[in-house]
Amino acid sequence: GAVVSQHPSRVICKSGTSVKIECRSLDFQATTMFWYRQFPKQSLMLMATSNEGSKATYEQGVEKDKFLINHASLTLSTLTVTSAHPEDSSFYICSAREFTSGSPLHFGNGTRLTVT
Amino acid sequence: QQQVKQSPQSLIVQKGGISIINCAYENTAFDYFPWYQQFPGKGPALLIAIRPDVSEKKEGRFTISFNKSAKQFSLHIMDSQPGDSATYFCAASTDKLIFGTGTRLQVFP
Numbered sequence: 001g002a003v004v005s006q007h008p009s010r011v012i013c014k015s016g017t018s019v020k021i022e023c024r025s026l027d028f029q030a031t032t033m034f035w036y037r038q039f040p041k042q043s044l045m046l047m048a049t050s051n052e053g054s055k056a057t058y059e060q061g062v063e064k065d066k067f068l069i070n071h072a073s074l075t076l077s078t079l080t081v082t083s084a085h086p087e088d089s090s091f092y093i094c095s096a097r098e099f100t101s102g103s104p105l106h107f108g109n110g111t112r113l114t115v116t
Numbered sequence: 117q118q119q120v121k122q123s124p125q126s127l128i129v130q131k132g133g134i135s136i137i138n139c140a141y142e143n144t145a146f147d148y149f150p151w152y153q154q155f156p157g158k159g160p161a162l163l164i165a166i167r168p169d170v171s172e173k174k175e176g177r178f179t180i181s182f183n184k185s186a187k188q189f190s191l192h193i194m195d196s197q198p199g200d201s202a203t204y205f206c207a208a209s210t211d212k213l214i215f216g217t218g219t220r221l222q223v224f225p
Binding site: 004006034036041042043044045046049093095104105106107108109110112 | 150152157158159160161162165205209211212213214215216217218220
């Protein structure tokens with residue numbers, strides 16, 4: 001089945017630094033990738049939609065200058081958390097769609113970000 | 117309009133029993149309704165999905181029932197096992213996937 005790889009699985013950084021999270025579709029091309037954030041014991045909240053070769057579309061309330069998304073190829077999207085603060089500590093999960101809207105979304109295993 | 121309401125928040129079932137989780141939506145443009153299973157520290161994994169032109173779909177012990185007129189759908193887990201203990205999310209999508217609030221299922225031996 002389709003596999004989405006996310007790296008790193010865990011990262012600890014100091015407040016004010018930036019962290020980059022990678023999301024790769026390993027055996028399929030993904031024109032669209034999605035980034036979610038999940039706080040403990042809560043649901044997944046969509047942060048942004050990443051389209052290959054174009055600017056990401058951010059959900060309401062998500063700061064685009066803080067959460068930089070780049071989708072440079074059909075198999076790679078990156079999320080950079082800039083100037084991280086403790087309140088950015090969360091579980092970040094990417095997902096990728098193999099074909100068009102309505103196709104199954106495949107999820108990575110998430111990145112646990114802790115900002116100290 | 118974009119919300120997907122899920123209940124119950126938590127569910128305790130005895131081994132061999134039936135687990136039932138319900139979801140409701142408002143946006144009639146949703147055209148795809150998947151269920152995901154998530155274990156602690158992992159990303160969600162697709163369990164089963166249905167489209168609105170079908171009223172029921174069964175895969176092994178998992179069944180989705182879909183009521184288009186009521187804008188509701190549910191997941192039934194037959195013969196629940198301790199290994200099914202996880203958090204379950206319903207979801208609905210057009211171009212974006214919107215998740216329900218989640219149900220923590222515990223299956224006791």
